[in-house]
Amino acid sequence: MKFWLIKSEGDCYSIDDLQRDGKTPWAGVRNFQARNFMRDHMKIGDLALFYHSSSTDKKNPNGVYGVAKVSSLPYPDATAHEPKDEHFDPTSVSKKKLAEKSNTEYIPTWMLVDFSFVKKFETPFTLSEIKLDPKLKNMMVCQKGSRLSIQPVLEKDFNYIVTKRQ
DNA sequence: GCCAACGTTGGC
């Protein structure tokens, strides 16, 4: 079993949205490294820290707001082929057309997994808290310029953060 | 709103 950190902009899709929905497809990831983690390394039951990024609201600082769980096998991200979608990817569409024309198998560019709600922390474990804690100094998320929206997390770091919020 | 970091694209 592995552990992850998944980022979402809090005012775009928050832990509250996930709690309400119960489960959601993690659509819109358009970074190969992040996709590879979902497609090649996640297993059903893996746990992830749910991180809110890019907050401008002081009342909702950036940080870990709760826990989510991988709840599906990887499958194609349909939003990549929806022209109206924010994350529409014309390159992936032409790849599909080319495959159909040449009668070869189409391998979807973008794959995702579903995440289901596990818990919401009573108080978020903020980014500044992570940065101040020497035990967490190696976490990817607190390193400068770390833009990766899906990151692997060490089990000890995962447990440390979750335990501190129980 | 600014800007550093960094992934991706495209010309050569």
Next chain:
DNA sequence: GCCAACGTTGGC
């Protein structure tokens, strides 16, 4: 295959 240009992320 290099690298400049460009777009996006995300912290501040």
